Amino acid sequence: xxxxxxxxxxxxxxxxxxxxxxxxxxxxxxxxxxxxxxxxxxxxxxxxxxxxxxxxxxxxxxxxxxxxxxxxxxxxxxxxxxxxxxxxxxxxxxxxxxxxxxxxxxxxxxxxxxxxxxxxxxxxxxxxxxxxxxxxxxxxxxxxxxxxxxxxxxxxxxxxxxxxxxxxxxxxxxxxxxxxxxxxxxxxxxxxxxxxxxxxxxxxxxxxxxxxxxxxxxxxxxxxxxxxxxxxxxxxxxxxxxxxxxxxxxxxxxxxxxxxxxxxxxxxxxxxxxxxxxxxxxxxxxxxxxxxxxxxxxxxxxxxxxxxxxxxxxxxxxxxxxxxxxxxxxxxxxxxxxxxxxxxxxxxxxxxxxxxxxxxxxxxxxxxxxxxxxx
Ligand code: GRA
Numbered sequence: 106x107x108x109x110x111x112x113x114x115x116x117x118x119x120x121x122x123x124x125x126x127x128x129x130x131x132x133x134x135x136x137x138x139x140x141x142x143x144x145x146x147x148x149x150x151x152x153x154x155x156x157x158x159x160x161x162x163x164x165x166x167x168x169x170x171x172x173x174x175x176x177x178x179x180x181x182x183x184x185x186x187x188x189x190x191x192x193x194x195x196x197x198x199x200x201x202x203x204x205x206x207x208x209x210x211x212x213x214x215x216x217x218x219x220x221x222x223x224x225x226x227x228x229x230x231x232x233x234x235x236x237x238x239x240x241x242x243x244x245x246x247x248x249x250x251x252x253x254x255x256x257x258x259x260x261x262x263x264x265x266x267x268x269x270x271x272x273x274x275x276x277x278x279x280x281x282x283x284x285x286x287x288x289x290x291x292x293x294x295x296x297x298x299x300x301x302x303x304x305x306x307x308x309x310x311x312x313x314x315x316x317x318x319x320x321x322x323x324x325x326x327x328x329x330x331x332x333x334x335x336x337x338x339x340x341x342x343x344x345x346x347x348x349x350x351x352x353x354x355x356x357x358x359x360x361x362x363x364x365x366x367x368x369x370x371x372x373x374x375x376x377x378x379x380x381x382x383x384x385x386x387x388x389x390x391x392x393x394x395x396x397x398x399x400x401x402x403x404x405x406x407x408x409x410x411x412x413x414x415x416x417x418x419x420x421x422x423x424x425x426x427x428x429x430x431x432x433x434x435x436x437x438x439x440x441x442x443x444x445x446x447x448x449x450x451x452x453x454x455x456x457x458x459x460x461x462x463x464x465x466x467x468x469x470x471x472x473x474x475x476x477x478x479x480x
């Protein structure tokens with residue numbers, strides 16, 4: 106077993122770290138407070154190749170692999186978790202097109218997602234369909250050369266700014282999840298309205314998608330969606346590692362500065378207990394996430410390992426953010442310092458891309474023999 110990263114992987118990780126420190130960190134707190142979307146940074150990450158690690162050169166990528174994506178994502182999320190989402194919104198549609206698209210679809214849509222020229226998204230979630238994907242209600246009805254979409258999607262990351270991305274809808278409701286289909290949509294058409302609230306809603310009123318933009322066959326949508334989520338889940342897992350690390354670093358630094366009762370607070374064993382657990386949980390989660398990425402790079406089944414990694418990393422991030430806030434006290438709670446942001450960001454990883462409970466369902470049902478996770 107080889108735990109060493111190749112020189113190539115170290116170089117891409119260092120590039121991401123340097124970019125995050127120089128370009129993202131200076132305005133992270135302001136961007137978070139003002140809810141700024143940063144098209145300039147999204148574009149630069151594209152130029153640096155961060156969206157192309159799992160895409161072959163023939164479609165504009167660099168083919169460095171899943172582990173490269175994990176390393177890059179952790180570095181970005183360590184500085185600003187929201188910027189990690191930008192990576193996922195590009196790689197989600199690009200990878201799904203690579204796996205299920207026709208040659209024509211791949212050539213037409215993947216390079217724009219990899220370069221960042223297209224601002225991507227994946228529209229799955231609806232007001233009444235979150236963990237239960239099969240409960241979504243949006244329909245796609247064929248009308249000549251197009252499918253017409255009707256319904257709405259909620260909590261769509263990049264919703265206000267996306268120019269193209271995946272959307273899942275029922276082409277045949279009577280078939281339950283076997284009647285769901287997957288599409289790649291160019292959002293610059295009439296028939297779409299956007300509500301730019303915190304919930305980021307997309308509302309479809311006879312929104313047209315060419316039949317040629319359907320991925321796979323009618324009815325393949327649920328399986329495509331599950332496949333896509335397994336890939337994008339890995340990005341979330343890596344993001345959680347970044348937040349866990351940021352919270353630990355803040356706690357360690359404060360432990361070595363703050364003096365109470367005549368000694369640095371790091372000298373108190375109760376704080377050492379927290380630091381030790383932060384380090385151990387984060388390290389264990391990192392190895393699990395690397396394992397999932399390594400399996401993906403070997404083209405081996407990895408749904409179970411990805412769920413284990415995502416669950417563990419989300420829990421490690423939450424432990425670390427909670428512990429950091431205990432250690433920093435009022436400095437942790439205050440919105441003038443970053444730890445409260447880590448605390449909010451850590452929570453997101455227990456919610457998105459399959460909540461921690463969904464990951465536990467996947468893991469437990471596999472162990473119990475009720476549903477095989479790897480297929
Ligand atoms: O036998 P069959 O033909 O009916 O097929 C079943 C099964 O074999 C069918 O789906 C198949 N299937 C799969 N196929 C391929 C199930 N899982 C997979 C798979 N991984 N690959 C129905 O199966 P089922 O077990 O009855 O499905 P279910 O009960 O609906 O449960 C599945 C489960 C709960 C695990 C699933 O629905 C799930 O993962 N839910 C979580 C949804 C989720 O992750 N949503 C994320 C929304 S997007 C988001 O959060 C954006 C965040 C962006 C960011 O921050 O980056």
